[in-house]
Amino acid sequence: MNKIFKYKSRWFLCLLSLMIFIGCTNQSTQTKELAVSKTPLTETETYLDTVVQLKIYHDGQEKVMEEAFDLVRHFDDIWSPNGTKSEVKQINQAAGDHPVKVSKDTIDVLLDGQPYEEKSQGYFDLTVDPIVRLWQIGTDQARVPEESEIKAALPLIDYQQIEIKPDEQTVYLPQKGMGVQIGSIAKGYIADRLKELFESKGITTAIINLGGNVVVMGQSPSREDGWNVGVQDPDETRGEVVGSVIIKDSSIVTSGIYERFFEQDGKMYHHILNPKTGYPVDNDISGVSVFTKESVDGDALSTTLFALGVKDGLALIESLDEVEAVFVLKDHRVITSSGLEGRFQLTNDQYKMETINAYRGN
Template sequence: MKKNKIKILSCMLVSILLFSACGVKKDKGVKEKQGEVSQKQEQQSDEKMLLQDKMFFLNSILTLNIMDEDADKDEIYKKVQERVQELEEKFTINADSSEVSEINQNAGIRPVKVSKDTYYVIKSSIKYSELSGGKFDITVGDLVKLWGIGTDKEKVPSDDEIKSALAKIDYRKIVLDDTAQTVFLQDEGMVIDLGAIAKGYVADEIIKILEENNIKSAIVNLGGNVYVHGSKNGKDFKVGIRDPFSQDANAYFGIYKTQDESIVTSGVYERYFIKNGVRYHHILSTSTGYPIDNELMSTTILTKNSMVADALSTTTFALGVDEGLKLIENTPGVEAIFVTKDKKVYMTSGVNEKLELTNKEYEILR
């Protein structure tokens, strides 16, 4: 994995748009397009600089910013890079040698023994499939590949193609053996894709490394999955929640203040293509086979565990406003912010005054 170290401002803007306590600036930082992040660098002599490490995971750019001045950043970046590389080699479906690919290759044939990492992520995903009644389902891989959204093979599939792909989606046909630590897909042609949960797990693993090395303040940004570790000079980080209606990747409708928390957003703006005037986004329905079409534009999940946030952002988007809010209100330690097509902002009770509305076109419904 190639590593590229660059310097960035402490007042940077990351993916969902993250600001330090020194102020909010719309025109600085990292832009996201179709799940990836590009870097914009600026230098100002009167502002403190940070060292940032940039690497890649599952076709997304991962950036890590460590703010502790006395930390051995090079050594920590090396540990993070090695761990991310290890997980990439287990989770990717773009390499025949990965554990997930081996599971898929042996669908309907035999169980496959996997590592603790892969087994844990797959077992956890089943929990969210059960919570959502199958609306969240990692066996959606064949359908995802069929649409090809975000790749050079994107297309609107035929009804017959969608019907065939839907027949291969069923989390209940994932057979786990806790003792042998094996995974078996019962039907030939089933395909697991961990894209809706793996980035969250990786972010959590990075946080573990930071904690083991006594890092007090850092930002992890993995293709839109943001984790703010610690605080910024004892104050809250300020996270700008992306405006799902804007074509500007730096646009936000509100600022969320927090410490030690993961902020993960799923939205129709992330990856999509337009065909004959119709916009097709990447969050696919496991029942219709088409992009989910409900009242939502985006869902943001706020919690200490990034894998949970990753899975629940997709789950709640599929459930819709009412069912999604109900699920989060009944899930301890998790909060949510939903944006609908009429620019209404719904949030769970724990968000309260942490969210400051900055775009007056939006309305918060409490």
């Protein structure tokens, strides 16, 4: 039985920008407003199994850049599934035995996921680790599990069983074999923490890109209305976009079935798993991009929308404030939430726009 493993970068954005001058406050003030540099300070490294690229559009911010990557390394240490300092690994190993003392960040990221576990009716579930371990998609050991294995794992997936005690900073999984998997929300959380760091240093113009989780700070120096952000064509590895939208001080998170997958016996199996069935989500979506103020929200929602499908996903987006989404379907139709109608510009003639009205509830 042949397996063909294909991995595609999760670079799902095209950010078009040049620099403009922002200005500087009086030197006598306690906090100096940083002037914008014509060329950004850029650093790219690999952590959390993804490419992390940070761009700071101000001169002399090498120390801040160093602090930013120290922060990324910290999260890589405590959240990598198999790291020696991994708090996620400790929680999972202690399942059914004892609570584990963890950092405030681990408590916070688990709590951040709870509203979306509820809103999605369990289609977004941070205890999905038992089936993630079975499939191992994204590794050389990826495989299609036996149906008996999946049936045995499904009862262990239940976000309502997680016992989180913020005051004691402990997490407990009551059944042996349970496990948390925070990859569906971690990068969004980290992007928000990096933005907070930059803001505390007076940085106003920057791009934070954690492999598909992008935060743009301020506005593009080449235009006064924001950043022109392109939504990646999920059928292409990189560079080709479906369309674009202008955003400012915002996050965009894009997920697609072509990010991480493998083929077995001529069938493709992608990494977005349905916690209720134990198999990859099977619907007509190939990519979804979510626009939010906080990146952690977009991260959780991108997975949630995939599982819910277009109709229920749009209904959820329409019920939320300051949240928008672009759905790219396998048949090359593109549907946006109502707040992006007239704002999202389709630029790829291989795709066609479809009105949201076709998906509104009766």
